[in-house]
Amino acid sequence: MHAHFLDPYIQRASPIHRLDPRIKLVLAIAFIFTTALTPPGAWPAYVLLFSMVLAVELLSDLGVGYVLKRAVLALPFVLAAVPVLFTLGGPALVSLPVGRWTLELSQPGLERFLSIALKSWISVQMAIVLASSTSFPDLLVAMRAIRIPRLLVSVFGLMWRYLFVLADETLRLMRARTARSGQSDLPGLKTGGSLLWRARITGGMAGSLFLRGIERSDRIYMAMVSRGYDGEVRSLPLPALRPTHWLVLVCGLGILVLLLLLAYLV
Amino acid sequence: MLYSPEPMHIPDGFLSVLVSILLWVASILVIAYALRRVSRDLDERKIPLMGVLAAAIFAGQMLNFTVAGGTSGHLMGAAIATILLGPWAAILVLTVVVGVQALIFQDGGLLVLGANIFNMGVIGVAVSYMAYQTVLRLSGGRKWGIFAGGFIAAWLSIFIAALAVALQLALSGTSPANLAVPTMGGIHALIGIGEGLITLGALAFIYAVRPDLLSAGKESRGSGVLVWVVGLLIALGLAIASPLASAHPDGLEWVAEQKGFLDAAQGPLYSIIPDYVFPGMSNEALATILAGILGALIVFGAAIAIAYARRSRQQTDQTPEP
Numbered sequence: 102m103h104a105h106f107l108d109p110y111i112q113r114a115s116p117i118h119r120l121d122p123r124i125k126l127v128l129a130i131a132f133i134f135t136t137a138l139t140p141p142g143a144w145p146a147y148v149l150l151f152s153m154v155l156a157v158e159l160l161s162d163l164g165v166g167y168v169l170k171r172a173v174l175a176l177p178f179v180l181a182a183v184p185v186l187f188t189l190g191g192p193a194l195v196s197l198p199v200g201r202w203t204l205e206l207s208q209p210g211l212e213r214f215l216s217i218a219l220k221s222w223i224s225v226q227m228a229i230v231l232a233s234s235t236s237f238p239d240l241l242v243a244m245r246a247i248r249i250p251r252l253l254v255s256v257f258g259l260m261w262r263y264l265f266v267l268a269d270e271t272l273r274l275m276r277a278r279t280a281r282s283g284q285s286d287l288p289g290l291k292t293g294g295s296l297l298w299r300a301r302i303t304g305g306m307a308g309s310l311f312l313r314g315i316e317r318s319d320r321i322y323m324a325m326v327s328r329g330y331d332g333e334v335r336s337l338p339l340p341a342l343r344p345t346h347w348l349v350l351v352c353g354l355g356i357l358v359l360l361l362l363l364a365y366l367v
Numbered sequence: 368m369l370y371s372p373e374p375m376h377i378p379d380g381f382l383s384v385l386v387s388i389l390l391w392v393a394s395i396l397v398i399a400y401a402l403r404r405v406s407r408d409l410d411e412r413k414i415p416l417m418g419v420l421a422a423a424i425f426a427g428q429m430l431n432f433t434v435a436g437g438t439s440g441h442l443m444g445a446a447i448a449t450i451l452l453g454p455w456a457a458i459l460v461l462t463v464v465v466g467v468q469a470l471i472f473q474d475g476g477l478l479v480l481g482a483n484i485f486n487m488g489v490i491g492v493a494v495s496y497m498a499y500q501t502v503l504r505l506s507g508g509r510k511w512g513i514f515a516g517g518f519i520a521a522w523l524s525i526f527i528a529a530l531a532v533a534l535q536l537a538l539s540g541t542s543p544a545n546l547a548v549p550t551m552g553g554i555h556a557l558i559g560i561g562e563g564l565i566t567l568g569a570l571a572f573i574y575a576v577r578p579d580l581l582s583a584g585k586e587s588r589g590s591g592v593l594v595w596v597v598g599l600l601i602a603l604g605l606a607i608a609s610p611l612a613s614a615h616p617d618g619l620e621w622v623a624e625q626k627g628f629l630d631a632a633q634g635p636l637y638s639i640i641p642d643y644v645f646p647g648m649s650n651e652a653l654a655t656i657l658a659g660i661l662g663a664l665i666v667f668g669a670a671i672a673i674a675y676a677r678r679s680r681q682q683t684d685q686t687p688e689p
Contacts, residue, residue, distance in 0.1 A: 109471055116676070133478050137384050145658030152662025156669035174473065178378050181536060184546040217541060221380030225473050228379075232471045240470065250402055252414070256463050259418020260425070264467075267419070267426040275430065300561070304568010307427050307442055311451065312573060314423035315580065318416040325415060332411030 107268060109171075109232045117161035117230065121346050122239035123246040123339075128353045129231040133224045135357040139364040141216035146364035147223065153356075154226045161234050171229045172222060182217045186210040237261045246339055255334040263317070270313060274306045375443070375525075375555070376468065376483055377532060379476025383539040390535070391481025397489050398462055404455040417456055421463045424448060430565070442565050445491030445528075446499065446521035450570070451580060454496045454594040461488035482535055486528045490601055494527045495520040497598025500591065513574060513581055514567055521566035522559040527602050529555030530609040537612060548613040 112118070117125070132153070139146045158168050189210035196205050235243070241261075244254050282302075322330075382390075405413065424444035444464070448457040465483050468474040475483045498520040506512025533551035537544035573580055 116672075130477055133379050133476065134384075137379060137387065137478050145654040148655060148658040148662045149665075152665045155662075156665045159666065159669040159673060162673070171473065178376075178381065181381065181542050181547065184542055185540075188543045188546075213540070217380050219380075221378045221476070224379035224476055224478070228469075228473050228477055232473065237471070250399075252402055252406055253398070253459065253463070255414060256418045256421065256459060257466065259415055260421040260463050260467065263419050263422040264425055267422045268429065271426040271429045297564070300564035301568045301571070303430050304565045304570075305572045306430050306568075307447070307565050308569035308572025308576075310427050310430070311420065311423050311447065311569060312576060312580075314419045315416065315451075315577075318419035319412075321415040321419065322412050330411070332414075334414070 107265065108237070109229070110236045111163055111167075111233050113162040113234070115160055115162035115234070117157060118234045120349065121342065122235050122243040123342065124346050124350050124353075125231060125235055126240065126243035126247065127350065129227050131354055131357055132227050135361055136220050136224050136227075138361055139220070142212045143216075143364040146360060147216075147219050149360055149363070150223050151219075153360075154223055154230070157230055158226065161230050163230065163233050168226055168229050168233075171233075172225050176222070179218050179221070182214055185217070186214050189213060242339060245336065251334045251336065254336075259321075263314075263321075266317075267310065267314060271306075271310060274310060278302065278306065375487065375528065375532060376465075376475030377479045377486075377535070378473075379478050381476075381539065381541050382479045382482055382535055383541075384478075386535055386539050387479050387482055390479075390485045394462075394481045394484040394489060397458060398484070401455040401458040405459060413452070413456055417452070417460050417463075420448060420452065421460045421467075424460065424464050425467065443487065443491070443525060443562055445487060445524045446495040446517060446562070446566050447569055449492050449495040449520070450499055450517060451573075454492050454591070457492045457495075458488050461492060486531045486535075490528050490531050490605075491524040493594055493598035494602050495524040495598075496591075496594045497602060498523045500595055510574070514570055517570040518563040518567045522556075522563040523602065525555050525559035525562050526552065527605050529558075530605045534605070534609060534612060544609075544612040548609045552609065 132150075136150055139150070155165065158165050186206055187204045187210060189207050192208050193205040194208055194211065238258075241254055241258050244257065245251065405417075424442070424447075427442045427444060430442060445457070445461055448460050451457075452460060462484050465475065465487050466480065469477055469480045469483065499516040502516030502519055503512045506515070529551045530548065533542070533547040534544070536542040536547050536551075570581070
């Protein structure tokens with residue numbers, strides 16, 4: 102079993118996949134920024150933002166179902182915004198008696214809650230499309246283009262390179278633990294000792310993982326040195342952006358600015 | 368599977384724009400300084416080490432153990448990274464981990480990435496460093512100091528970072544402080560025990576196999592004092608501010624309203640164009656319907672474009688571009 106399932110990138114021949122990663126990263130971040138800037142309760146703007154992200158999903162050929170399924174993963178955090186339903190004051194819509202208190206579901210509270218949930222849901226979809234339509238090396242190029250320091254970008258690159266190796270290592274450790282401790286699916290059959298014992302074993306596995314990582318990084322360093330590494334991170338110059346790239350960028354940003362104006366004026 | 372969405376990674380939409388930007392600025396300043404420190408006083412051997420340890424922290428989050436009733440404890444890794452690498456490299460490692468979590472796995476948002484880096488990277492590392500070094504000094508560098516320090520550092524880093532998340536949510540008007548602080552604090556006081564136990568186990572293993580790795584991080588160079596003081600200030604500040612904010616939520620709400628934290632950009636535009644009405648679009652329902660129609664057109668346009676592209680591809684019988 103290998104940990105390839107980790108990589109969300111899906112190869113397709115869509116226009117979204119072909120878009121330059123630098124433009125894609127900037128536009129995706131600008132889109133999420135625009136979504137964050139729209140005032141609470143600007144429903145028309147949300148409809149437009151949602152249809153934009155939906156259009157991008159369609160164009161990307163990833164499948165709307167796939168994106169929506171992944172987007173659900175990020176939803177549990179909505180719980181953090183639930184209290185706002187009851188605490189914002191204003192005209193009450195529904196009163197829920199809870200023990201001695203009554204919770205009053207207020208209209209501004211509901212509006213704020215729905216706005217937060219919708220904005221978050223729309224933003225995460227755009228982030229999913231970005232991650233699924235851009236391979237990680239392309240994202241590294243985009244990171245360099247937006248002036249993230251080279252040292253940091255190279256740590257990003259090394260991490261991605263060895264993430265799958267260490268994830269495989271982790272899966273092996275976990276399989277070995279399962280085999281040793283005679284895990285059973287029978288209900289009520291207690292396996293795996295006390296809580297402290299389980300924690301200690303897991304800790305030992307984590308320690309072993311870190312140690313293997315450190316030793317592997319020594320070998321990587323040797324290999325890098327033998328290929329002429331001298332501590333300086335070098336990379337190929339970025340290819341120039343063509344005029345069509347700039348056009349896409351300007352159009353995209355322009356649409357987002359228009360949308361923002363609309364959100365405030367309507 | 369690999370990542371269980373934790374309440375520690377804030378998604379987009381939950382922090383106000385002003386809070387997000389302020390924390391981005393703070394994180395960028397710290398990261399820039401950490402980069403300078405790392406490239407100045409660490410050997411180049413550390414670059415592959417940082418990359419692989421970032422991967423190990425990420426992969427290590429798969430390791431979990433059952434606690435009770437379907438919940439499980441697992442690792443965030445700020446404490447162990449700090450102990451193994453020292454504070455500056457640890458900040459970079461956690462920045463990379465949190466960055467990949469947001470960029471690739473949507474665990475945490477992109478606009479709020481600055482806040483997430485600040486909570487887990489900066490606060491997590493500074494607090495871990497402060498706690499670990501303090502206990503280590505108190506023990507006189509003995510074995511129990513490493514273990515007790517590791518456990519306390521891991522627990523404290525989770526707990527204090529959770530308080531920071533709660534305060535940020537409250538400042539953004541997303542969650543009132545008197546609910547967010549006790550909830551986040553309570554949940555993470557428990558999660559922190561899991562983190563502490565795993566860190567403890569990992570340190571025990573490393574101590575048994577490669578004790579040199581732990582003694583290497585022991586001697587702190589000049590800047591250690593700075594991180595220690597900052598860690599102490601953050602820990603104390605948040606530990607004092609959160610109960611206060613929790614006890615007087617109206618105070619924080621008031622700040623949020625007054626300072627325009629809630630709708631940072633909304634005020635000025637409205638005051639420039641008071642009572643502005645689009646001709647024929649004053650009605651919000653009408654605007655929503657219009658937006659709906661426009662949105663439908665956008666989606667329809669995208670669908671047509673695909674259909675057209677597919678057909679022309681079939682006609683010319685081209686293979687898709689590599």
